[in-house]
Amino acid sequence: xxxxxxxxxxxxxxxxxxxxxxxxxxxxxxxxxxxxxxxxxxxxxxxxxxxxxxxxxxxxxxxxxxxxxxxxxxxxxxxxxxxxxxxxxxxxxxxxxxxxxxxxxxxxxxxxxxxxxxxxxxxxxxxxxxxxxxxxxxxxxxxxxxxxxxxxxxxxxxxxxxxxxxxxxxxxxxxxxxxxxxxxxxxxxxxxxxxxxxxxxxxxxxxxxxxxxxxxxxxxxxxxxxxxxxxxxxxxxxxxxxxxxxxxxxxxxxxxxxxxxxxxxxxxxxxxxxxxxxxxxxxxxxxxxxxxxxxxxxxxxxxxxxxxxxxxxxxxxxxxxxxxxxxxxxxxxxxxxxxxxxxxxxxxxxxxxxxxxxxxxxxxxxxxxxxxxxxxxxxxxxxxxxxxxxxxxxxxxxxxxxxxxxxxxxxxxxxxxxxxxxxxxxxxxxxxxxxxxxxxxxxxxxxxxxxxxxxxxxxxxxxxxxxxxxxxxxxxxxxxxxxxxxxxxxxxxxxxxxxxxxxxxxxxxxxxxxxxxxxxxxxxxxxxxxxxxxxxxxxxxxxxxxxxxxxxxxxxxxxxxxxxxxxxxxxxxxxxxxxxxxxxxxxxxxxxxxxxxxxxxxxxxxxxxxxxxxxxxxxxxxxxxxxxxxxxxxxxxxxxxxxxxxxxxxxxxxxxxxxxxxxxxxxxxxxxxxxxxxxxxxxxxxxxxxxxxxxxxxxxx
Amino acid sequence: xxxxxxxxxxxxxxxxxxxxxxxxxxxxxxxxxxxxxxxxxxxxxxxxxxxxxxxxxxxxxxxxxxxxxxxxxxxxxxxxxxxxxxxxxxxxxxxxxxxxxxxxxxxxxxxxxxxxxxxxxxxxxxxxxxxxxxxxxxxxxxxxxxxxxxxxxxxxxxxxxxxxxxxxxxxxxxxxxxxxxxxxxxxxxxxxxxxxxxxxxxxxxxxxxxxxxxxxxxxxxxxxxxxxxxxxxxxxxxxxxxxxxxxxxxxxxxxxx
Numbered sequence: 001x002x003x004x005x006x007x008x009x010x011x012x013x014x015x016x017x018x019x020x021x022x023x024x025x026x027x028x029x030x031x032x033x034x035x036x037x038x039x040x041x042x043x044x045x046x047x048x049x050x051x052x053x054x055x056x057x058x059x060x061x062x063x064x065x066x067x068x069x070x071x072x073x074x075x076x077x078x079x080x081x082x083x084x085x086x087x088x089x090x091x092x093x094x095x096x097x098x099x100x101x102x103x104x105x106x107x108x109x110x111x112x113x114x115x116x117x118x119x120x121x122x123x124x125x126x127x128x129x130x131x132x133x134x135x136x137x138x139x140x141x142x143x144x145x146x147x148x149x150x151x152x153x154x155x156x157x158x159x160x161x162x163x164x165x166x167x168x169x170x171x172x173x174x175x176x177x178x179x180x181x182x183x184x185x186x187x188x189x190x191x192x193x194x195x196x197x198x199x200x201x202x203x204x205x206x207x208x209x210x211x212x213x214x215x216x217x218x219x220x221x222x223x224x225x226x227x228x229x230x231x232x233x234x235x236x237x238x239x240x241x242x243x244x245x246x247x248x249x250x251x252x253x254x255x256x257x258x259x260x261x262x263x264x265x266x267x268x269x270x271x272x273x274x275x276x277x278x279x280x281x282x283x284x285x286x287x288x289x290x291x292x293x294x295x296x297x298x299x300x301x302x303x304x305x306x307x308x309x310x311x312x313x314x315x316x317x318x319x320x321x322x323x324x325x326x327x328x329x330x331x332x333x334x335x336x337x338x339x340x341x342x343x344x345x346x347x348x349x350x351x352x353x354x355x356x357x358x359x360x361x362x363x364x365x366x367x368x369x370x371x372x373x374x375x376x377x378x379x380x381x382x383x384x385x386x387x388x389x390x391x392x393x394x395x396x397x398x399x400x401x402x403x404x405x406x407x408x409x410x411x412x413x414x415x416x417x418x419x420x421x422x423x424x425x426x427x428x429x430x431x432x433x434x435x436x437x438x439x440x441x442x443x444x445x446x447x448x449x450x451x452x453x454x455x456x457x458x459x460x461x462x463x464x465x466x467x468x469x470x471x472x473x474x475x476x477x478x479x480x481x482x483x484x485x486x487x488x489x490x491x492x493x494x495x496x497x498x499x500x501x502x503x504x505x506x507x508x509x510x511x512x513x514x515x516x517x518x519x520x521x522x523x524x525x526x527x528x529x530x531x532x533x534x535x536x537x538x539x540x541x542x543x544x545x546x547x548x549x550x551x552x553x554x555x556x557x558x559x560x561x562x563x564x565x566x567x568x569x570x571x572x573x574x575x576x577x578x579x580x581x582x583x584x585x586x587x588x589x590x591x592x593x594x595x596x597x598x599x600x601x602x603x604x605x606x607x608x609x610x611x612x613x614x615x616x617x618x619x620x621x622x623x624x625x626x627x628x629x630x631x632x633x634x635x636x637x638x639x640x641x642x643x644x645x646x647x648x649x650x651x652x653x654x655x656x657x658x659x660x661x662x663x664x665x666x667x668x669x670x671x672x673x674x675x676x677x678x679x680x681x682x683x684x685x686x687x688x689x690x691x692x693x694x695x696x697x698x699x700x701x
Numbered sequence: 702x703x704x705x706x707x708x709x710x711x712x713x714x715x716x717x718x719x720x721x722x723x724x725x726x727x728x729x730x731x732x733x734x735x736x737x738x739x740x741x742x743x744x745x746x747x748x749x750x751x752x753x754x755x756x757x758x759x760x761x762x763x764x765x766x767x768x769x770x771x772x773x774x775x776x777x778x779x780x781x782x783x784x785x786x787x788x789x790x791x792x793x794x795x796x797x798x799x800x801x802x803x804x805x806x807x808x809x810x811x812x813x814x815x816x817x818x819x820x821x822x823x824x825x826x827x828x829x830x831x832x833x834x835x836x837x838x839x840x841x842x843x844x845x846x847x848x849x850x851x852x853x854x855x856x857x858x859x860x861x862x863x864x865x866x867x868x869x870x871x872x873x874x875x876x877x878x879x880x881x882x883x884x885x886x887x888x889x890x891x892x893x894x895x896x897x898x899x900x901x902x903x904x905x906x907x908x909x910x911x912x913x914x915x916x917x918x919x920x921x922x923x924x925x926x927x928x929x930x931x932x933x934x935x936x937x938x939x940x941x942x943x944x945x946x947x948x949x950x951x952x953x954x955x956x957x958x
Binding site: 041070071072074104110147150151155158159160163182183206207208209210211212215216219220223229266267268270280281282283284285304305306307308309310311312313314315319332333335677 | 748760782783785786787789792793795797798799800801802803804805812813814815820821822823824826827828832833834835836895897902915917918919920
């Protein structure tokens with residue numbers, strides 16, 4: 001029998017209630033769903049009935065990897081962790097995504113994904129050593145932070161183990177908690193699901209291969225072709241500032257390397273210099289993420305290096321050296337990226353202008369990341385910290401909690417920007433220590449229910465940045481008009497979608513983006529300059545559709561949606577075009593299963609529509625348009641005097657967004673009035689079984 | 702074997718020993734080595750000609766067995782300040798040589814130092830190396846050891862050979878019997894064992910165009926002229942006693958030393 005390529009052929013199932021492990025045939029059960037989120041959604045559909053709650057033993061926790069994971073395909077390190085989502089007030093299905101090395105290690109161990117169900121009698125951890133899977137007593141680990149948990153496990157089974165673990169936050173059933181692997185890679189939101197199952201960690205050692213179907217030379221040529229099309233973090237394809245070798249440049253991009261822009265805290269400092277498009281031995285230097293995240297001066301001062309996920313040449317996690325943290329009893333070495341490193345700043349100031357770039361800001365952010373990633377608190381794309389600061393700065397917090405509880409916090413330390421404030425706060429959150437900690441730890445959606453002040457803040461105040469239903473905006477209307485706004489509607493958490501900004505913020509001149517956009521979306525009108533948006537048009541609906549399809553596709557394959565797709569490239573010889581066929585080429589080369597772009601977009605449509613169906617099933621409504629795909633008022637009311645569709649703002653218009661929904665649903669094959677997938681669409685996508693169930697429940701439009 | 706032939710063979714060995722002694726005492730280029738007239742023995746090495754396996758009584762060498770390994774011409778150097786832990790070097794090594802992604806048998810070692818550095822997990826790991834420490838990721842590459850080469854000289858089957866033009870020490874897959882002696886012999890644990898072929902493998906410098914070097918996204922790996930790193934690098938583990946030098950190799954050692 002031919003050896004499996006791409007896929008390993010086996011999915012691992014662990015029943016924590018019975019302690020039994022088993023394996024299933026990946027291709028037989030899940031081939032139409034690829035892997036990752038697709039596989040996760042299919043498991044939820046098949047196995048988790050409506051009415052199940054996130055912390056029920058019957059809830060599934062699926063660690064989803066796909067055929068490309070661990071294949072060595074660039075940026076093939078991610079894991080999609082799918083479950084019923086404790087942060088969602090209706091506990092709807094959602095996915096946390098983590099990178100690092102853990103997912104590929106699972107493939108090397110011979111597994112295509114892990115399905116976890118049930119609940120252990122007492123704390124356990126799972127040790128996967130190739131095909132040997134054991135449940136081990138976690139008595140010694142329970143109560144420890146994530147870093148120590150990894151060290152304790154490594155002492156037991158060897159230092160090359162890769163561990164995904166929860167901290168005290170997940171153990172204590174804090175809703176806003178995460179699973180962390182490989183130091184700084186966080187699958188948001190699912191920590192307490194593991195906690196509810198008494199599962200402390202999953203440790204993996206894999207010595208086997210991921211086989212590549214294509215012959216060695218063809219694979220090598222494809223990989224190098226692909227890397228030549230990659231830009232920087234978020235697929236910027238031109239440098240961030242003018243450089244002599246580059247035809248174009250744009251402050252939109254994260255190609256922040258250049259002369260005089262070193263990793264200043266490295267020994268010795270690493271000068272990044274000109275990282276030209278053709279020098280693939282400097283592609284890992286292009287994104288000086290320290291500068292991106294901390295500004296020029298502080299980025300240079302504190303950055304000692306970069307890191308990231310398996311097989312990715314871009315390296316978007318910044319390694320910071322902050323010696324000042326040692327006086328607080330924590331390590332001086334901090335690794336994280338984007339909101340992972342930024343979030344603590346919002347615990348000190350609602351508006352970032354109130355806490356400008358400074359040493360103190362770096363120390364606070366470093367402390368926040370260090371503690372959050374150890375206790376496993378998940379700040380929900382910074383929504384949690386913003387909500388906290390709003391309550392403090394508005395004076396409302398004083399009235400909402402008992403005086404004694406309020407007095408337990410040293411708000412002077414907060415004013416002084418002392419890192420000890422967030423060190424205390426995050427630790428208390430992890431241990432549910434006091435009303436404030438409990439409220440923040442429940443996450444923004446539940447806080448809306450607890451305190452109407454927060455519901456009001458989310459709905460009316462743009463500074464909340466809460467786009468809808470307690471969810472933080474994540475490349476919404478600010479990136480890029482209705483396209484971003486639509487992308488932020490269909491999920492049950494912040495959107496976690498970068499398909500659209502990887503194209504629209506790639507840094508090429510607008511005219512060129514329009515030209516390339518026309519090739520992809522059918523019209524140049526889909527593409528606009530930031531904050532210069534026009535009324536809705538069909539092209540934007542096509543763009544938004546492809547944005548959600550490709551996010552699902554990437555999270556199923558898995559490929560990193562922060563660096564892909566490569567619709568554009570830095571290559572002038574290709575007129576800056578990338579290759580929209582690349583996912584199909586990679587999939588075919590790795591698995592030996594021939595799929596074109598159209599095939600994969602169809603798979604993505606199936607996966608995305610199944611996600612929709614899951615949401616409807618657990619909400620028990622077909623009226624998604626008015627009950628789910630809503631937007632808070634501030635999206636349409638802020639800035640007060642701004643006129644929508646005039647330059648300088650991203651204010652949306654209610655009627656225009658209604659039209660946007662109409663067009664979006666039409667593109668997706670969903671009913672215009674309700675936003676529910678039609679029976680015809682479900683049948684066409686091979687989701688006839690969904691139509692059958694929905695038919696009996698009155699959920700078909 | 703007749704006395705005359707035996708005498709001739711002994712004299713040939715003496716000549717060889719003289720030349721080799723001269724070789725080992727002075728830095729020598731490969732060109733000079735060839736000029737010394739040892740080229741006929743195989744440009745890359747020095748063979749035990751005329752030493753018959755004991756008990757056969759035959760004059761002709763039935764097994765050509767390298768004993769003295771001429772130095773490699775190149776090696777891969779890792780700059781740990783630049784290493785970003787992407788492991789594309791491990792990927793490139795196995796993908797482009799073996800057609801599969803299997804970092805556990807890559808000929809450059811990153812993963813085992815990734816978490817906690819070469820010393821592994823200990824209390825106070827945040828003051829150590831690796832991703833849970835000071836972020837330094839040490840890349841381990843084959844030192845292409847100078848003579849005596851632990852893996853090559855302990856292989857009972859002579860399966861590890863010096864292969865020009867790089868003179869990398871390479872496991873000959875046809876000759877390897879999968880005994881794993883080389884794995885036990887290397888003080889830096891740089892040889893790997895492929896369970897699917899049941900053979901050992903090690904860094905062969907990709908015949909002069911190392912894939913790992915090409916793949917590195919920060920230029921942390923460079924392919925440089927060979928120099929002896931064996932005295933500079935602490936052993937990863939102590940070579941266990943049971944690794945024996947094969948008899949035919951041991952017998953040859955005496956001739957020079």
